[in-house]
Amino acid sequence: MFFQRKAYQALMTWKRQSEGKRAMLIEGARRVGKSTLAQEFAQREYAKHLIIDFSEASEDIKDLFRHYRANVDDFFMYLQAYTGVSLPRRNAVIVFDEVQRFPPAREFIKQLVADGRYDYIETGSLISLKRNVEGIVIPSEESSLRLNPLDFEEFLWARGEETLASAIRDSFDRLHPMPEPLHRKAERLFREYMLVGGMPQAVETYLTDKDFGMVDVVKRDILSLYRNDIAQFGAADAMRIRRVFSTLPGQLARHDKKFKLASLDNSARSREYADAFFWLADACISVTAYNVDDPEVGLASSTNESSFKCYMADTGLLITQMFADNASTPHEVYRDILLGKLETNEGMFTENIVAQQLMAGGHGLYFYSKRDSNNHENTMEIDFLISRGYDDAAGRLRISPIEVKSGKRYSTRSLDKFTEKFGKRVGTRIVLHPLPLKAENHTLRLPLYMAHLL
Template sequence: MIFKRKAYELLLEWKKGNGKSAVLIEGARRTGKSTLAEEFAHNEYASSLLINFETAPEAVKSIFNDYRNNVDEFFKYLLAYYGVRLKERDALIVFDEVQRFPVARSFIKQLVADGRYDYMETGSLISIKKNVEDIIIPSEEDKVELWPFDFEEFLWARGDEQLAALIADAFVSKKPLPEALHKRAGQIWREYLLVGGMPQSVNSYLESNDFAVVDATKRRILNLYREDIMKFGGDDASRATAIFNAVPGQLAKHEKKFTLAAAHKNARYREYAGAFFWLADAHMVNTCLNVTDPTVGLDLSAEEDNLKCYLCDTGLLATMAFGDRRKTSNELYQNVLFGKLNINEGMLTENIVAQQLAVNGHRLRFYSRRDKAKSQETMEIDFLLVREYENAAFKQRVSPVEVKSSTRFSTKSLDKFKAKFNKRVGTEFVLSPRVLKKEGDRFFVPLYMSFCL
């Protein structure tokens, strides 16, 4: 099934550049990169050619190797091999799984300069050493990241475009949805919490309406990820595997900062830094760094060795949480869905908000402070965003975001944060199952609106 993706609009913006650059669709495996590339080529161009370097024969690779210095000869033999005619300035050539053949990526500079066609690449694990050594990364390459679905895309996939639009309008207007729609959106959000946003998982759910079938799909994706880590992780493979497997346990804690002892009792960050980078670069996890001095330049005080680690997709995290059994029944998922079975919902809720923020372009940052001598200095803010603040002539300010999985909560940390940083702070957000409400600079937002941030 072809799903509507937000990244499609980014590709349309790229196409307006009239062939001045190629575009690389980068993301984790099974997020739909190849499908998106094929759909875009079919819809937006008169002709196209897709070369999948995971399956391309040596004969095709030899054309790239032998004729890189003669573009005319290159096209003569390449197009003859595939038996296609391409219309100049209205054709797209797609290098699918380009990480499998870095030579093609390094050829992009010459192809873009030639100017007769447009070029798109798709790939995972693009930046690992074996995929970039001995090649020149083309400066004529724009990037579009493709993530698992956010909640808006999940609604689109279900055919609930109208509800998605109403949610977005309600956020902008700061007016709550009618009670019936609020409940409906909340119920679909809980389904999304368990299904997640991997296209194959969503498709399995829409076709079967059976969580057990979806769980089997997610387990296959998790197995693929673990195999990729061991196959491509190099010297960091064992450490990356330990981190990946430790994510659910770390997020189940009250304080969700990643403790390296969970990976190995004698672990040191300098030994594991490469493994964290590898997992994040593969888009398998989203790392969230602690900021010690929150300003509109959050990264100026971000600590690389003080972080939280979220799984790229919350549906995969839910399956990992049930990983003590070979398969998980539809009945168990249904019990979780309707609140009949207690699980650590805070773990899933914070992860899924991280997913919404990452999909919509935010680099994840948080604020944590512990001071036994001064209780007013002890606080934990789940996420920090930089947003325009209407009460300061729309200048940028730091927006603290607190995530609550239930309707009963306090906002002590937000109160302390506002008191400590005062004029640096803009709109404050509390995400919870409650209905939308605004109190001064504090905006209480239903969890299902988190994609709007």
């Protein structure tokens, strides 16, 4: 089943603007829908297409890439003969699926793009892994697109709720709360989304079976696939990668959500585990958020890489990963989250789903954390920081601090302290909470289901 994805429009823009001068590499986690997206785009937007899946390509096909790089005309003549597909010039696309499994094909992109007769789309996971780029020159004629799990708006589209998705966007644009019945419906569907997650196979299973137990089986299969990838491709770091991966739920269950290396090993050092975190991020399994010591609009310029949080890229997988030692996720967990009655761990799931929406929207993940044991008034925790246009500064970028609230009763003390400390650097303050939209002074209180619109 093909779901409407925002990345499809990004591919349309690439096709129109590149005019064959750049290939497109679609990166993302395993089972996130890269191959389906590439195939659907190729079928719809070109007169002809050819898909070469390097997870199962024959040695005869691979030999063409090995032996005919110096003669592109012969390469295409033999490729079309082998596959039986005739490709019209400038109205055909060749898809290199799972290109990380055969690096010479990726390197060949340089000559193929220079030839100019076709468009090229590559898909890959673990695309930066050393063994997947070893011995090749990465082509500069390659654009890249990260495909994330479905965000909440895409989930609504998949459920046939396009009208509700438009109403949520209109409410956000006008800063006017939706009618209470629509708000309650959006809240309920957002909780469904949190439980199911955004992996296409899990969404498809939920839409077909309406059974969280069946969805849980699918998510466990995906997590098993990730563990197998760690064992197969983790090399010398496999044990450390596995440790980090297995402890992610426990780390996020901490009050401040910050990752503590000492919980893995009393003698653990950042340098020893750096490659493990990079591997999980490169596999698009996890997403790292860094503490910003001195927030400016260019948030990356003052990050403290020794202080970080590590989120799961998909919250549905996080919920299942939390109960990985059980044969299945207890049905009470699904019931209580769906009904808004989960008293423990809801904060971690809520913060993770916001991180997932911000990533899908193109934001890097940053936060602000300051502890002062001598003066509690200097202690503050801001869940996320983004740069955003600010009306009171003629639309110029300012820092928007974001607080995520899983409950309906809360304070904004940290936001107040942050605003007082950083003054004119601060723009609109944002609270994401399980309540209707409310705009007041310089604070925007948004329902959680609007996080994807930031």
